[in-house]
Amino acid sequence: MNILVTNNPLCKGRLGNLYDVRFSEVSALEILKCARGFVHLGHSLITHPTAGGLPPGHSPYKSIVITAEATTPNLAFINAIEHTIAQYEKSTRPEPKEHLEDFAALDFALVCK
Amino acid sequence: MKLEVGYIDIKDVQFSDTSKVAAGVLYVEAEAVRKLVLEDARIADIQLDIARPGESVRIAPVKDVIEPRCKVGSDLEIFPGMLGKVKTVGNGRTHVLRGSAVVTCGAIVGFQEGIIDMSGPGAAYTPFSETNNLVLIFTPKKDLPQHEYEQALRMAGFKVAVYLGDLGREVTPDCVETYETYGMLKAKEMYPDLPRVGYVQMLQTQGLLHDTYVYGVDMKNSLTTMINPTEVMDGAIVSGNCVSACDKNTTYHHQNNPVIKDLFAKHGKELIFAGMIITNENVFLMDKERSSDWTAKLCAIMEFDGVVITQEGFGNPDTDLMMNCKKVEAVGVPTVIVTDEYAGRDGTSQSLADVDIAANAVVTGGNANEVITLPKMDKVIGSLAEVDVIAGGFENNTLADGSIVVELQAIIGATNELGFSRHSAR
Amino acid sequence: MVKEIERAGIAVVHICTITPISMTVGANRIVPAVAIPYPLGDPKMPHSDEVALRRKIVEKSLNALATEVDGQTIFE
Amino acid sequence: MIKIVHYINQFYAGIGGEEMADHKPEMREGIVGPGQALMAAFGDAAQITHTIICGDSFFAENQADATATILGFVEQIKPDVFIAGPAFNAGRYGVACGSVAKAVQEKFEIPVVTGMYEENPGAEMFKDSVYIIATKNSASGMRDAAPKMANFALKLARGEEVKASIIDGYLPNGTRLNFFEEKRGSERAVNMLLKKMAGKPFTTEFPMPAFDRVAPAAAIKDLSKARFAIVTSGGIVPKGNPDRIESSSASKYGEYEYAQIGSTPQDVYETAHGGYDPVYANVDSYRVLPYDVLFELQKEGKIGSIHPKYYTTTGNGTAVKSSAAFGQEIAEKLLADGVNAVILTST
Numbered sequence: 001m002n003i004l005v006t007n008n009p010l011c012k013g014r015l016g017n018l019y020d021v022r023f024s025e026v027s028a029l030e031i032l033k034c035a036r037g038f039v040h041l042g043h044s045l046i047t048h049p050t051a052g053g054l055p056p057g058h059s060p061y062k063s064i065v066i067t068a069e070a071t072t073p074n075l076a077f078i079n080a081i082e083h084t085i086a087q088y089e090k091s092t093r094p095e096p097k098e099h100l101e102d103f104a105a106l107d108f109a110l111v112c113k
Numbered sequence: 114m115k116l117e118v119g120y121i122d123i124k125d126v127q128f129s130d131t132s133k134v135a136a137g138v139l140y141v142e143a144e145a146v147r148k149l150v151l152e153d154a155r156i157a158d159i160q161l162d163i164a165r166p167g168e169s170v171r172i173a174p175v176k177d178v179i180e181p182r183c184k185v186g187s188d189l190e191i192f193p194g195m196l197g198k199v200k201t202v203g204n205g206r207t208h209v210l211r212g213s214a215v216v217t218c219g220a221i222v223g224f225q226e227g228i229i230d231m232s233g234p235g236a237a238y239t240p241f242s243e244t245n246n247l248v249l250i251f252t253p254k255k256d257l258p259q260h261e262y263e264q265a266l267r268m269a270g271f272k273v274a275v276y277l278g279d280l281g282r283e284v285t286p287d288c289v290e291t292y293e294t295y296g297m298l299k300a301k302e303m304y305p306d307l308p309r310v311g312y313v314q315m316l317q318t319q320g321l322l323h324d325t326y327v328y329g330v331d332m333k334n335s336l337t338t339m340i341n342p343t344e345v346m347d348g349a350i351v352s353g354n355c356v357s358a359c360d361k362n363t364t365y366h367h368q369n370n371p372v373i374k375d376l377f378a379k380h381g382k383e384l385i386f387a388g389m390i391i392t393n394e395n396v397f398l399m400d401k402e403r404s405s406d407w408t409a410k411l412c413a414i415m416e417f418d419g420v421v422i423t424q425e426g427f428g429n430p431d432t433d434l435m436m437n438c439k440k441v442e443a444v445g446v447p448t449v450i451v452t453d454e455y456a457g458r459d460g461t462s463q464s465l466a467d468v469d470i471a472a473n474a475v476v477t478g479g480n481a482n483e484v485i486t487l488p489k490m491d492k493v494i495g496s497l498a499e500v501d502v503i504a505g506g507f508e509n510n511t512l513a514d515g516s517i518v519v520e521l522q523a524i525i526g527a528t529n530e531l532g533f534s535r536h537s538a539r
Numbered sequence: 540m541v542k543e544i545e546r547a548g549i550a551v552v553h554i555c556t557i558t559p560i561s562m563t564v565g566a567n568r569i570v571p572a573v574a575i576p577y578p579l580g581d582p583k584m585p586h587s588d589e590v591a592l593r594r595k596i597v598e599k600s601l602n603a604l605a606t607e608v609d610g611q612t613i614f615e
Numbered sequence: 616m617i618k619i620v621h622y623i624n625q626f627y628a629g630i631g632g633e634e635m636a637d638h639k640p641e642m643r644e645g646i647v648g649p650g651q652a653l654m655a656a657f658g659d660a661a662q663i664t665h666t667i668i669c670g671d672s673f674f675a676e677n678q679a680d681a682t683a684t685i686l687g688f689v690e691q692i693k694p695d696v697f698i699a700g701p702a703f704n705a706g707r708y709g710v711a712c713g714s715v716a717k718a719v720q721e722k723f724e725i726p727v728v729t730g731m732y733e734e735n736p737g738a739e740m741f742k743d744s745v746y747i748i749a750t751k752n753s754a755s756g757m758r759d760a761a762p763k764m765a766n767f768a769l770k771l772a773r774g775e776e777v778k779a780s781i782i783d784g785y786l787p788n789g790t791r792l793n794f795f796e797e798k799r800g801s802e803r804a805v806n807m808l809l810k811k812m813a814g815k816p817f818t819t820e821f822p823m824p825a826f827d828r829v830a831p832a833a834a835i836k837d838l839s840k841a842r843f844a845i846v847t848s849g850g851i852v853p854k855g856n857p858d859r860i861e862s863s864s865a866s867k868y869g870e871y872e873y874a875q876i877g878s879t880p881q882d883v884y885e886t887a888h889g890g891y892d893p894v895y896a897n898v899d900s901y902r903v904l905p906y907d908v909l910f911e912l913q914k915e916g917k918i919g920s921i922h923p924k925y926y927t928t929t930g931n932g933t934a935v936k937s938s939a940a941f942g943q944e945i946a947e948k949l950l951a952d953g954v955n956a957v958i959l960t961s962t
Contacts, residue, residue, distance in 0.1 A: 040575035044398075048429040050466065051396035053323045053356040055428070055455070055522075058224070073575055075559040077398075080432065083466055090462070099223030105259055106222065109321030110396050237795070308812050310805075371801035383809060419812040421804045449808040451800055454821070460791035468823050474811050475821040476804040479793040521793070532800025537820060538791045539779040540848065540928065542829045543942025544957055547950055550832040551846075555961040566959075567831035577895040578849070578960050580902030593901065594908045597958070601918065604841075604956050607834040 002046055005034050006063035010108040019111075020068065027095065028062035029088045035064045036081045042070035045077045049084040051110045056084070057091030060100065061107040115293040116343035117206040119185070119286030123213040126163050126245040134280045139181075139213050141247055141277070149272055150249065155265040158252040162494045164216070165245050168231045169491035172248055175227035175525050176217045176263075176355045178241050178365040179270050181210040181278035182348065191278060192348040194329030196271045203344035208281040214244040214365055215277065217270040218495040219251035221263050221322060226523045227358040228487070235487040238527040240534060241365070248494050249273060263322055267353055270364070292343050292377050297416070300385045309387035311417035312342070312372050313408055313441070314531075315433055317354050317361060317425040318393040324353040325362075325425075327391060333400075337392035337407035339415075342373040350391070357426050359481045359527040360453050366526070371533045372421050372451070388415050392437065394430040405436035413444040423451040424530045427481070431466040439471040453478035453528035454538055458520070478528035479538040482520050489515030541566045552600040554578055558613050568603040569613045570596060617661035617772045620692050621650045622685070622699040622715050624708045628668040636707075638670030640681055642688040652757055653698065656765035661772065665692050671707040674714075682718050689719055696772045697723075701730030701760045702737060704752040709737025716745045726771030730764045732756075733786055742786040746771070749786050787822070835956050837919075844922035844954040845873075846945060849903040849962035850886045850929040851896060860929060868928040868941040870948070873906050886962075896962070903960055922954050 004011060004019035007030070012023045022034075032049055039045060046065035050056070096103065122137055129140035143161045150159045164170045182191050185206040190197025216229065229241045236242035249269065253262045295303060316325035318333035325332045327340070327350050340349060350367040373389070380386040390411050392404045412420055420441060424434045431452070438448050450472055454464035460480055497517070511517050521527040528536060542565040545551045553566035556578055561569045572578030579593045603614045625631055625638040627648040646654055647666040654663055667688050674681045689697065697719045699712035709731045716727040730748040731738045738747055748767055750760040763784045770777070777783060779792040796803065803820075810817040835841045852860055852869050860869050886893040886903070901907045904925060912918050926945045928938065949957065 042574065046398060047396050048398055048401070048432065050428040051319065053317070053319045053354075053426050053428070054224075073557055075557050078557060078560070078575075079467070080429075087466075090457075096224065102222035102224065102259060106321050109260075110319075308809075310808065310812075371799055372804065375799075375801045375805045379805060379809075384805075419808045421801075421808055423804075447808065447811045449804045449811060451804050452821075454791055456791040461789060464791060464821060470823055472823055473819055474807050474817060475819045475823075476800050476807060477820045478800055480791045483793045529800070532802070532804050535796045535799050536793065537796045537800065537803075538793045539781040539787060539820065540846070540938050540942035540945070541959055542827070543939055544846065544946045544949065544959070545829045545832050547943075547946035548832055549946060549949055549955055549957050550835055551957045551959050553959045553961065561961070565828050567829070572960070575962050576893070577902040578962055579905045580895070580899060582895050582898070582902075590901075590907065593905050594911070597905050597908045597912065600958055601838055601912070604835045605838055608831045610831070611828075612831075 001068060003038070003043070003066045003068055004063060004111060005031055005038070005066065007031050008061040008063050008104050008107045010104045011063050011111065015112065019065065028060060029085065031062040031064065032081065032085050032088060035066060036085060038066045039077045039081050040073060042073045043067050044074060045080060047111060049081050052106055054106070056087040057093040058096070059103040059107060060095045061103050063107050063111045065111055114203050114341045114343050115291065116203055116346060117289055117291050118346060119206065119208045119289045120211040121208060121281045121284050122287045123210045123245055125165065126213055126247055128163065132277070132280055134210065134284050139210060139245065139277065139280070146273055146276065149276055150269045153265050153269060155254050155257055155261055156251055156269060157254045160250040162248045162250065163246065164229070164231050164248055164494060166231060166243050170231040170494060171487070171490040171497070172216060172218060172229040172246070172494045173227060173497055174218065174220055174225040174495060175229055175358070176219060176221065176266055177270050177352055178363040178525065179215045179274040180365045180368045181213055181215065181274045181281070182368065183208050183275070183278040183282050184347065185282055189347070191275055192271050192351060195326055195348070195351055196268065196275060199328055201344065202347035202349055203341045207347055208278070208284065208286060210278060210281050212244055213277070214241060214246050215270055215274045216241065216246045216248045217251070217266055218248055219253070219266055220496065221259055221266065221355050225355055228519070228524050230487055230490065233488050233490070234485065235524060238485070238521060238524045238536065240526050247273070247277070250495050260321055263353065263355060271351065292346070294341055294343065294386060297387070300387060304381060304385050307383065307385045308418035309416060310376060310384040311387055311412060311415055311420040312376060312389045313412070313420050313422040313437060314370070314389065314391050315394055315422065315424050315430065315437065316350065316391055317430070318395050319426060320396060322355045323426070326351050326353055332391070332393045333395050335393065337390060337404045337411060339411060340389050340391050342377070342386065342389045345370055345373060357522070358525045359522040360426055360478065360530050362425050362529070362531060363525065366529060366531055366533055371531050372423055376421070387417060394426065394433045396429065401433050401436060405433060405440050408437045409440035409444045412441050412446045417446050419447045421449050421451065423532065427453065427455055428466050435467045435469040435472060439469045442471040449474040449476060451476045451478070451530050451532045453530050454480045455482055456480045456538070458482050458484050460538070476532055477538055478530055478532065478534065479521070479536045481522040481528045484518060484520055486516050486518050550604050552603045554596060554600055562611055567608055567611050569611065570600045570603055571613065571615065572596065617696060617769065618692070618694045619661050619663045619696045619698055619768065620665050620667060620689055620694040621653065621663045622667045622669070622697070622712065623648055624711065625668060625670040630668070636670045636672035638668065639673055640667060640669040640684040640688070642667045649701070649757060649761065652761035653765045656762040657769070660769055661696070664694065669711065671705070671711060674711040675707050678714065682715065685715055686718060686722055689723060695725060696768050697725060697727045698764060698768055699727070699729040701748070701750045701757070701764060702735060703750055703754055703756060704732040704735050706736045709735035710740060713737040713741030713745060713747065717741055720745055726768065728764050728768045728771065730760045738786055743788050746785045746788070748784050839916055840919045841956045842920045842922060842954050843909065843918055843956050843958065844925065844949055845904050845906070845958050845960065846926045847903055847960045848928050849896060849960055851900050851903050851927050852885060854885050856885065860927070868926055868945065870924055870926055872923050873904065873925055903962060922949070922952055
């Protein structure tokens, strides 16, 4: 079963049959860093870290699917996650406080299938 | 395949007792449109408005823009598989109410973007400042989930566009153009010395509210495939995408795909428009690999001598773009890619999320992060309530004089990646 | 960084887990490492094995430094 | 009236060619050589009040002194704008123009403009720092270059908005600016493809980042005589991170003495690197800095000496430019300390 790292409360109780859900109440950036830890150990990304059409820093929620098995770390995955983190770190946008359900629904839809 | 397109030039849209097209004016019976839209119980209310070029009007948040068209003299229908029955379009005759558009407007999600200014500095950035727009402002039934609302709004837009398009069926067009494609062997026989050029269109498929439909099929569930360019003119590809205003392809953009137009313009003269591939931009990395493998494979099978690849959206679709480019180049087919940039407000950040050395021929629609001040308009259609949370907006961006400061990404079509506009960057 | 040091005429061996990154940063002598968080070790091994592993990689690196190369070379 | 100081070399000052290239910096009142062409374009809008002249060889060989002298001249005059060249394809002149212009811009914060052919080595070095108007590759391009440089200088002096490189005629400097093309994107794409298929030259609108390569250094002939140093992008720093090296996008590098061998490394080191899970390196920093093995090999006589210092940066997110600057400084220090072999470890 693949691992889902997420801070999206919608994913918390509902995707247990699809993924090994690792939920934690942290920022989207922290979720990315957590995913990076996995990638550095050789886990593969299943979903792209910038999935969804929202620019970095716009949605407070982030869900990323990662393989349970680890092999040799893959350059494309490292580039993808590092680049995403760099963009998130550059974003000065304050985390949105409104429309949280909308953001959660969009993020959820990316990993629910 | 052969499609005759008759263009009926529309110079104005007006409300009237009966809907009709006469002397270049599109008359709309508002009540008929209301009734049509309210057939869908998910929609609680609808308001209609008209926005004309040059007026001091701002429309927001825009979801889609659709051009009214109809099929003439056959049982074919516009928007096959979506609204019309599933039957291959792209043949026969199509009438277009050129210069008019249906603009759908409604906050499906709270942070939705999409501004059209009909005049002022913002007007130069959107093609829809030049069309006579019938604007539909939706109010959904209470507690309607976003995806249901999106679907209801999407379908309502198509219904109204088809209703208006039908008004042009009996009208004599101002001009008629013919677009014809040939099979591989015939094309080679007709133009043995011309290069075979293909077009690869990447369609936005980033999930909920970011989808594109082809003959009613959600493109994210499709393998990379082929389509005839004339089919696209008949509404075979429609937008279900409500986010990313500046570089999303509205249904209007699909109907008037400029790459298709410009390849046809040189078709049989400088090149053979030899075929069109459509592929997706999925969030699953395995899908990205598979889809781009298929793009390259189809380019090889079609023996293209070169292809134009266009993107939709930004961020991880840059990865799809680079995969497509790299793999197509690797099978020996030269590419030109069309994209846009997110280089930061000062233009100094890295423009693309992914780059590859193979991408040595790039056309850009400009930097979506560049900031623009849009002066106050006399009238707002829809709502500006969310303008500070839209993707191109930022906090405290409404100035004392009522003007708003946004990034270009908030404006519909500003950095379009089909190359629809002249906007660019260096 | 690799390039600037080499440009100054100092021989550099780059020990790096993701050798394609090493290629893009322009290293000429490249030795693959164990993993990103522990390029020259392996926490899963007993200490003595880990040191032996590290020594192997360092010896390989020394060998790389002692070998003439005419372009980017990975010493597997 | 906009006051301008103009910088040229000994050749354009009419002093002489290569044989006079060690001409020391001097400043003359008024216009000399190509300044005439600039003035023709300025009309009444600006005045070149002084011209600074320096031999190309003198500048190349005494860069620090020459720059200081030239900055001194500029300080006396306090111009509104500084113009250097154009240098066309003259390599040393181009480097001098770029270097002087950059120094003036940094010190006096006034607009500076120079001009060069795109392949001039000075262009690659300075195009991201100062505005370099694109010129032809020889002095025959003066008639074309002078009005372009003059008009752009006026524009800067008046504080007008700088437009995209293709419009204002300067070499692309990495800053992307929007504008409206004459043709729409799709048509430009089709035209570009026709050229590319036909093998004709075309210009991409977004050049991909270029990868520059360095020739491999010669192999170490005798390891037992070589002096080794370790450099790492793994961010290993002494406990407490005394220099506060940032965990990503680092603005500095660290230079530290390795701790005495025999002590437990985790007492001494930790990692500043934000890019990977630091636990493994924090527990045992030999996993990133293999000093234990290196000393063993030295004891066995297999390698010569080990440099007592190591250099550390955090690789992730650090801009290419600053990482290159770190590399240069580190290389200078290593050379000065007689190091001839570097083991660079990355996490």
